[in-house]
Every structure is written in C-alpha cells, then in structure tokens.
Amino acid sequence: MYTKWIGLLTDVELFKNIGKEELTSMLMCICPNVVSYKKKESITMSENDFDGIGIVVEGEVIVTKENAAGNRVIMAKLKEGDLFGEIIAFSGYNKWAATVIANTDCTILFLPPEKILGNCPKMCPGHKLLIQNMLKIVSRKALGLNRKVEYLSIKSIRGKIATYLLEQYNKYGEQTFMVPLKRSELAEFLNVSRPSLSREICNMRDEGIIDFYKSSFKILDIKALQKNI
Structure with a gap:
C-alpha cells in the first residue's frame, strides 16, 4: 500500500x-x-480532533492561522x-492549533504519534532512529516558530520584506x-496587505535596492537592504 511512496519517504x-x-517493514x-x-x-x-502527524506525499498544502x-x-x-502536526502530536492536546488547507489536489499520510514513541511490537531496528529524527524535527520546528514571532514583531513592512529577502539570500547563497x-x-x-507589500517592493526597486519579476528576486544593494532591518 505504501510502496508507491517509498522512494519519496526515504528522503x-x-x-x-x-x-x-x-x-517498508516499519510502515506496515x-x-x-x-x-x-x-x-x-x-x-x-x-x-477538529488531531488525526496524527501528516506527511505530504502528493501535492502541496499551506498551514495558516487567524x-x-x-x-x-x-x-x-x-x-x-x-511534515505538519509534529509539534502538537506529543503535547497532550487533541485539538489543532492551526488550519491546514490543500493548496493543490494532494495526498497525506497520517502517522499515529503513539506508534512512533510507543514500543514497536516487531522490534524494528530503525525505530530508535525514527524517535531521534522526530526529536530533531520538533526542535527545529520550535526554532522556526520563534522566527515567525520575530517576523510578526517587526513594525515596518519594509523591515519585514528586507528580513525575508536576506534570509532567502543566506539560504541560497546567491x-x-x-x-x-x-x-x-x-x-x-x-x-501585511497585498497592496502594501506590492507598493513597498516597487519602492525598493525604484530605489535600486532590489529587482524582481514575479517570484524571482535579485538583491542589487545588500548593504542598503540590511539597513532596513
């Protein structure tokens, strides 16, 4: 049943x-x-009640909150x-803290959290690795949520844009x-509102700080961009 996604899941x-x-044995x-x-x-x-840790095996989803x-x-x-839902999976709560919406037609594989941390009846050798990997994921997700809070605390629209673009620059190295x-x-x-975002991005382009076309961005003046943070 799960063999069609094994190539994806190993990554x-x-x-x-x-x-x-x-x-394959572990999934069974x-x-x-x-x-x-x-x-x-x-x-x-x-x-809704919590259904398990979700892994996107086909398509794309967005996680939102009001x-x-x-x-x-x-x-x-x-x-x-x-993955999504790994933070709440081991919290003791059974309610979702966010809304997950299919951004395209998609297929989700839900893992029962109790099967991840519980004793494996077949004593799968990889179960210990599974637990270690989950701990790393949860830790990194917590750090990512802290970063999201930082975004929300930035007052100016330009400051948020500059911070986001510099993070992408550091991520891709280009x-x-x-x-x-x-x-x-x-x-x-x-x-922020979409009109305000578009207006500020255009202002930054006109000032020679960045250039863009649809989802492609080019940083023209890194020092000027850094001064907006």
Missing part, C-alpha cells in the same frame, strides 16, 4: 538513515492512514516530503533567487 527527514526495506507496523484531498479543501481545522483581527496568516507552505511563495501568500506570511 523525508523523519526517516533519515532508514533503508527502503526497513522503512505503524499502519499510517492515507487520505486524499481536493484543492482548497480543509485538511485540519482548529475545532490573528486577533481575524486575518489569515500563512505559517508555512509545504510540498511533497514535508543574490538572485526564487521565493517559494506567491505574492498573496508572501503578504499573508508577513502579515
């Missing part, structure tokens, strides 16, 4: 250093639930091989790069 961080045969032991969704369909809602004003803020955009978010998604991620 998932949760299954790092676990071979294909061992992973864990028995994850596989669910398909249509584009724009809600995968998880805050009022702020105090009722506006949607994009927390993350996830592609094939990415002054020209593609951002993973569409303009409307980037506005939601930075918690």
